[in-house]
Amino acid sequence: MPADIFVRRFNNGLVFFLSVAALTAGSILITQYDVVAGFTSIAKAFAWGARNFYPDHHAMARLPEILRKLWQTVLMSIAATTVAAIFAAFMAMLGSRTTRFNALSSILVRGLASVFRNIPLVAWAMILMLAFSQSLVTGYLALFFGSFGFLTRAFIETVDEASLDAVEALRATGAGYFAIIFQAVLPSCLPQMVSWLLFMIDTNIRDATLVGLLTGTGIGFTFDLYYKSFHFHEASLVVIMIVITIIVIEMFSNYVRRIIL
Amino acid sequence: MTQVSQFPGRPLLSGRPLLEVSQLVKRYDAGKPALDGISFSIRKGEFVSVIGPSGAGKSTLLRCINRMIEATSGEVSFEGASVGLLDRKNLKRLRSKIGMIFQHYNLVERLTVIENVLHGRLGAKSTLAGAAGHYSREEKRQATEVIAMLGLSDHLYQRCDRLSGGQKQRVGIARALLQDPRMILCDEPIASLDPNASRNIMEQLKRFSQEMDIALIVNLHQVNVACKYSDRILGVNAGRLVFDGRPEELTPEKISQIYGAESRSLTAELGEQYAS
Amino acid sequence: MTALQQIPGRPLRKEKVVIRLLLLGLAGTTIYALATLDFGGIDMAEAVRDTLANLKIIFLHPGGPRLSFLSALEEVIITLGLAFLTTLFGGIIALFLGLLGAQNLSPKPVTVVVMALVALIRAVPTILWVLIFAVAAGLGSTAAVVGMTFHSISYLTKAYAESFEDLDRSVIEALKASGANWWQIVFQAVIPSSFSYLLSWTFLRFEINFANAVAMGAAAGASGVGFDLFMASGFYFDLREVGLITYIILAFAMALEAAATRAKGRIKHAG
Ligand SMILES: Nc1ncnc2c1ncn2[C@@H]1O[C@H](COP(=O)(O)OP(=O)(O)O)[C@@H](O)[C@H]1O
Ligand SMILES: [Mg+2]
Numbered sequence: 001m002p003a004d005i006f007v008r009r010f011n012n013g014l015v016f017f018l019s020v021a022a023l024t025a026g027s028i029l030i031t032q033y034d035v036v037a038g039f040t041s042i043a044k045a046f047a048w049g050a051r052n053f054y055p056d057h058h059a060m061a062r063l064p065e066i067l068r069k070l071w072q073t074v075l076m077s078i079a080a081t082t083v084a085a086i087f088a089a090f091m092a093m094l095g096s097r098t099t100r101f102n103a104l105s106s107i108l109v110r111g112l113a114s115v116f117r118n119i120p121l122v123a124w125a126m127i128l129m130l131a132f133s134q135s136l137v138t139g140y141l142a143l144f145f146g147s148f149g150f151l152t153r154a155f156i157e158t159v160d161e162a163s164l165d166a167v168e169a170l171r172a173t174g175a176g177y178f179a180i181i182f183q184a185v186l187p188s189c190l191p192q193m194v195s196w197l198l199f200m201i202d203t204n205i206r207d208a209t210l211v212g213l214l215t216g217t218g219i220g221f222t223f224d225l226y227y228k229s230f231h232f233h234e235a236s237l238v239v240i241m242i243v244i245t246i247i248v249i250e251m252f253s254n255y256v257r258r259i260i261l
Numbered sequence: 262m263t264q265v266s267q268f269p270g271r272p273l274l275s276g277r278p279l280l281e282v283s284q285l286v287k288r289y290d291a292g293k294p295a296l297d298g299i300s301f302s303i304r305k306g307e308f309v310s311v312i313g314p315s316g317a318g319k320s321t322l323l324r325c326i327n328r329m330i331e332a333t334s335g336e337v338s339f340e341g342a343s344v345g346l347l348d349r350k351n352l353k354r355l356r357s358k359i360g361m362i363f364q365h366y367n368l369v370e371r372l373t374v375i376e377n378v379l380h381g382r383l384g385a386k387s388t389l390a391g392a393a394g395h396y397s398r399e400e401k402r403q404a405t406e407v408i409a410m411l412g413l414s415d416h417l418y419q420r421c422d423r424l425s426g427g428q429k430q431r432v433g434i435a436r437a438l439l440q441d442p443r444m445i446l447c448d449e450p451i452a453s454l455d456p457n458a459s460r461n462i463m464e465q466l467k468r469f470s471q472e473m474d475i476a477l478i479v480n481l482h483q484v485n486v487a488c489k490y491s492d493r494i495l496g497v498n499a500g501r502l503v504f505d506g507r508p509e510e511l512t513p514e515k516i517s518q519i520y521g522a523e524s525r526s527l528t529a530e531l532g533e534q535y536a537s
Numbered sequence: 538m539t540a541l542q543q544i545p546g547r548p549l550r551k552e553k554v555v556i557r558l559l560l561l562g563l564a565g566t567t568i569y570a571l572a573t574l575d576f577g578g579i580d581m582a583e584a585v586r587d588t589l590a591n592l593k594i595i596f597l598h599p600g601g602p603r604l605s606f607l608s609a610l611e612e613v614i615i616t617l618g619l620a621f622l623t624t625l626f627g628g629i630i631a632l633f634l635g636l637l638g639a640q641n642l643s644p645k646p647v648t649v650v651v652m653a654l655v656a657l658i659r660a661v662p663t664i665l666w667v668l669i670f671a672v673a674a675g676l677g678s679t680a681a682v683v684g685m686t687f688h689s690i691s692y693l694t695k696a697y698a699e700s701f702e703d704l705d706r707s708v709i710e711a712l713k714a715s716g717a718n719w720w721q722i723v724f725q726a727v728i729p730s731s732f733s734y735l736l737s738w739t740f741l742r743f744e745i746n747f748a749n750a751v752a753m754g755a756a757a758g759a760s761g762v763g764f765d766l767f768m769a770s771g772f773y774f775d776l777r778e779v780g781l782i783t784y785i786i787l788a789f790a791m792a793l794e795a796a797a798t799r800a801k802g803r804i805k806h807a808g
Contacts, residue, residue: 005373009394020625023621023625024622027622031619031622031678031761033618033678034674034678037674038674040673041670041679041683042670042673044673044674045669045670045672045674048672053669072574072575075569075570076570076574078570079567079570079571082563082566083567114791118786118787118790118791119787119790120763120786122751122752122755122766123779123782126767126770127588127591127592127770127779129770130587130588130591130774131584132579133577134577135577135579136574137584140574140576191552194560197563206662206663209662209664209665210662210663210752220664223668232672239661242662242665243660243661247657250656256559259552260555260556353716356714356716357715357716359714363707363710363711365705365707367705367707367708367710367711368708369708369725369729369730370730371729371730371732372729376725380712380715380717380726383712383721383725384715386721391721392720392721392724394724433711437715440715440716
């Protein structure tokens with residue numbers, strides 16, 4: 001049989017498998033990933049965790065302090081996200097095809113957003129720490145810049161995907177730019193934008209742990225302190241509190257999404 | 262067996278029937294049963310249509326035969342073996358002897374025609390060979406042959422999402438035929454097709470039933486189609502068998518008995534139309 | 538005036554109320570946060586000025602005595618390698634969990650357990666997973682890959698399960714009716730039908746894992762460009778080197794993003 005589908009499928013499968021195998025071997029080689037240790041560490045980590053990684057009553061005594069830091073981190077994440085969202089909303093109006101002034105403004109905004117988004121959070125944190133040192137401002141600004149880039153793009157996509165019909169209709173009535181934005185664009189895009197905002201808050205609370213670790217602030221730093229001084233019971237309590245916080249916020253977000261979307 | 266005696270004109274079965282269904286009951290939830298004590302039997306190579314209003318239980322009936330749905334009570338026996346008692350392995354063997362054809366074809370659209378047809382062999386293969394899609398030369402030859410019989414040779418290597426509805430249904434038939442089945446269950450095979458494609462599909466089914474001695478149970482919506490092609494017709498209403506006989510015996514009174522309220526409201530509607 | 542008053546007030550729908558309350562709440566929280574958080578008594582004006590000066594050096598004079606362009610490139614490739622391994626391991630495990638989590642393939646209790654497990658995994662920040670495994674494997678690439686794999690599993694399981702669920706139950710029913718068993722159905726129908734979505738989702742995760750791998754280099758001692766970034770800014774205070782590294786990461790991240798956007802387009806088109 002010419003062009004036999006089974007031969008072709010077999011060859012495609014073989015090529016796919018061999019490429020993945022080659023990439024895997026190459027990656028293991030250059031990263032010096034230890035395959036055996038990788039596997040055994042999982043079992044070891046769970047065994048170790050069962051023995052050491054749970055909160056004891058000493059750790060519980062630290063709960064108020066941990067909660068205070070966690071609260072601080074959540075506040076910082078929310079503040080960074082909300083302010084970033086305001087800036088991003090402005091930028092999205094300039095960047096979206098529907099609402100932009102001209103093609104140039106759109107290209108500039110999209111480029112700017114792309115730079116902010118693609119500079120990794122750790123790079124922002126490291127760069128900002130040079131001048132702002134180990135303070136909450138560093139973490140706040142790092143989260144702010146990353147969120148700003150991400151939300152600008154998300155909002156632009158949201159506005160681009162929303163229907164143009166209402167905008168066109170308002171334009172036909174001679175409505176001005178701001179009237180169109182507030183009467184047609186925002187009402188139809190707001191639920192989706194809010195959904196992105198909630199997603200970003202979620203992400204930022206997780207990332208705040210990382211940024212905190214790097215910049216010596218917030219809950220990330222608290223974890224690092226306990227972890228580096230082998231106070232694993234306390235460290236485990238930090239993890240549990242973070243998990244609870246994130247799950248509660250995620251459930252809240254999903255609840256809100258179900259209503260508004 | 263009270264129900265059988267309701268139909269004295271029914272032809273006597275010669276020898277053991279291929280399929281025997283007796284007192285089949287299916288209750289989905291606490292409400293009215295979807296099947297309420299259905300009994301009938303089917304001979305080798307017989308072409309049987311099942312008609313009845315939607316919601317009567319036709320699809321449920323078909324699926325209880327190959328245990329895609331577990332019946333609540335009653336018995337189904339195929340080639341003398343009780344279907345309800347089969348273990349997993351034997352259930353798989355049973356299913357591989359019974360083909361099934363669907364209203365929406367139920368093909369893996371991203372695969373080619375021949376691959377979908379070869380899926381008919383899965384029931385006869387080991388798990389590994391089937392999962393890996395490894396088919397013997399003989400199986401591929403059979404598949405090509407069946408595809409040719411259905412006039413799809415030009416589309417052998419075409420992906421199924423590029424085919425028309427009629428062509429897809431022919432792939433569905435080819436898949437069932439490749440199982441080398443004793444019986445094929447068809448759940449409204451022509452409900453999504455235009456009249457020409459419908460005629461083609463029904464004629465193909467009739468042909469295979471006769472030439473290959475395959476029994477067919479076909480759920481149908483159209484009474485006239487059922488009359489034209491079937492050896493026998495079963496009428497189902499609200500989970501009960503209300504007619505079992507040859508097409509000639511299907512009088513207008515019987516039809517309105519099968520379709521019950523639906524046909525009455527149909528007549529009423531027509532009446533209103535004429536009145537206005 | 539009277540005419541106006543006769544117009545009945547537009548009834549507020551529930552969703553509008555919720556959005557307004559939410560936005561008000563967020564605004565209030567933000568103001569409260571900015572007013573009360575201890576920003577550590579730094580001279581804001583000076584810090585901003587310094588940062589701008591730093592950014593100028595970073596972006597206008599990238600380079601550095603320690604790190605050549607080529608060796609920086611090598612480091613990025615190591616980071617890509619970490620991201621690849623993480624995505625691969627995560628993908629393989631997620632494939633099985635995804636099958637168990639898909640409602641058309643597994644019984645309801647199993648899907649519920651799988652999805653709950655996956656949500657729990659996701660709630661632990663990646664860096665914490667990595668640090669927890671570092672206790673057993675030591676700080677470095679191995680712990681980073683294992684820890685990051687956990688999040689990949691969680692993300693991909695959800696994505697794969699949803700892709701699998703796109704396949705009609707009826708197709709599965711057809712194969713079951715012909716006597717095919719679960720594994721045969723999975724490999725002959727489910728995976729062929731969803732393969733291109735699986736690839737797209739996996740690629741989207743690869744993009745995320747690249748950023749994660751950079752972060753783990755900086756925060757958890759994994760090799761690759763993240764570690765160089767950490768050393769350049771935290772240890773040598775070499776802004777020009779930070780610039781070089783940032784540019785290279787930016788270039789790779791943008792290329793990956795462009796590719797990921799295409800992958801996302803494929804998923805959306807199908808959806
Ligand atoms: N999975 C199910 N769960 C609950 N009830 C069902 C289910 N499938 C079918 N039914 C009910 O059983 C009855 C018979 O349905 P069905 O066999 O599909 O009829 P038909 O194929 O003749 O239209 C209907 O009342 C239907 O609502
Ligand atoms: Mg039906």
